[in-house]
Amino acid sequence: MTNEPNIGLLAFLVYRHMEQRVMAEVIAAGHQVTLSQARLFERVDDAGSRLTDLAESAQLTKQSAAYLVDELVAAGYLTRSPDPRDGRARLITITDKGREAIALARTVEARVEAEWKARLGEDGVEELRALLLRLREIVDPYWTGPKADE
Amino acid sequence: MTNEPNIGLLAFLVYRHMEQRVMAEVIAAGHQVTLSQARLFERVDDAGSRLTDLAESAQLTKQSAAYLVDELVAAGYLTRSPDPRDGRARLITITDKGREAIALARTVEARVEAEWKARLGEDGVEELRALLLRLREIVDPYWTGPKADE
DNA sequence: TATAATAGTCAGACTATCTGACTAAATCAC
DNA sequence: GTGATTTAGTCAGATAGTCTGACTATTATA
Numbered sequence: 001m002t003n004e005p006n007i008g009l010l011a012f013l014v015y016r017h018m019e020q021r022v023m024a025e026v027i028a029a030g031h032q033v034t035l036s037q038a039r040l041f042e043r044v045d046d047a048g049s050r051l052t053d054l055a056e057s058a059q060l061t062k063q064s065a066a067y068l069v070d071e072l073v074a075a076g077y078l079t080r081s082p083d084p085r086d087g088r089a090r091l092i093t094i095t096d097k098g099r100e101a102i103a104l105a106r107t108v109e110a111r112v113e114a115e116w117k118a119r120l121g122e123d124g125v126e127e128l129r130a131l132l133l134r135l136r137e138i139v140d141p142y143w144t145g146p147k148a149d150e
Numbered sequence: 151m152t153n154e155p156n157i158g159l160l161a162f163l164v165y166r167h168m169e170q171r172v173m174a175e176v177i178a179a180g181h182q183v184t185l186s187q188a189r190l191f192e193r194v195d196d197a198g199s200r201l202t203d204l205a206e207s208a209q210l211t212k213q214s215a216a217y218l219v220d221e222l223v224a225a226g227y228l229t230r231s232p233d234p235r236d237g238r239a240r241l242i243t244i245t246d247k248g249r250e251a252i253a254l255a256r257t258v259e260a261r262v263e264a265e266w267k268a269r270l271g272e273d274g275v276e277e278l279r280a281l282l283l284r285l286r287e288i289v290d291p292y293w294t295g296p297k298a299d300e
Numbered sequence: 301t302a303t304a305a306t307a308g309t310c311a312g313a314c315t316a317t318c319t320g321a322c323t324a325a326a327t328c329a330c
Numbered sequence: 331g332t333g334a335t336t337t338a339g340t341c342a343g344a345t346a347g348t349c350t351g352a353c354t355a356t357t358a359t360a
Binding site: 301302303304305306307308309310311312313314315316317318319320321322323324325326327328329330 | 331332333334335336337338339340341342343344345346347348349350351352353354355356357358359360
């Protein structure tokens, strides 16, 4: 494989590094979360998510998502409650313990990005973010246009 | 999760898109390869790789790597032969069928990057690649410095 | 040459994933 | 408004891919 590294692979290395740095500190802080759980967890909306939406967003089956949500509920990071607006649905929401983990993750993310700034410069990192954001529009099926994010 | 998307997550979306596009076409072309197999396969060196190196590069245990290599050998994409320079080791090399799959993957990668150029411009894509390459140096543990790649 | 390190395999367990079949509730079509 | 269809989620079972621990064979080292 002696090739000009393609952008997909380079992006993977960046993504994996960030994920590993965050996971390492989250686990070091005593949180008992697996990678699969974390990947689903980070998609839970502040206002609560439905299982079906979570599954779609994470590109998993509902069954797989339910399995991971069960574990995250048992570990105290999420709760399920009936959705008042739809008797079939249940709302999955983040607990205080879950928010603590998110806060820690945000801290680590900021620290890693700071390291990247030391390498690429403030301008370089912002240029990178801008380019990736524009790519997101054609690369992320859950992108619904500017501002429609929330 | 109503946050300024961090670069790690944005990089993930880009990586996943490329991977899915490539896998979809590789499978459509009749190759019977799973994602896990492909992720290992793409790390096999042109000159042949050792299992231990593959495992380390893909961040798997030797056992897991061996399991995937077994499948790729059975499917005709790889072969194993004794390493003439080390009686303990075996050299894992790419078959002609494996090279066909790689050629196809390269074609799809080029097509996807062309789409990205339509969005970001030629300059934008090259700027993105340049930034990711510089980040690679601090983000990829198997990076051994310029030119030492081979 | 005895000891330690390295390359890989064997055996067994477990996590995360899937497919298929199902229940209950909401929505749609008259 | 009732019957058919769609939607949200669960239950049961299978499987892929991953791990840990223990082992063999070969090479390198003291």
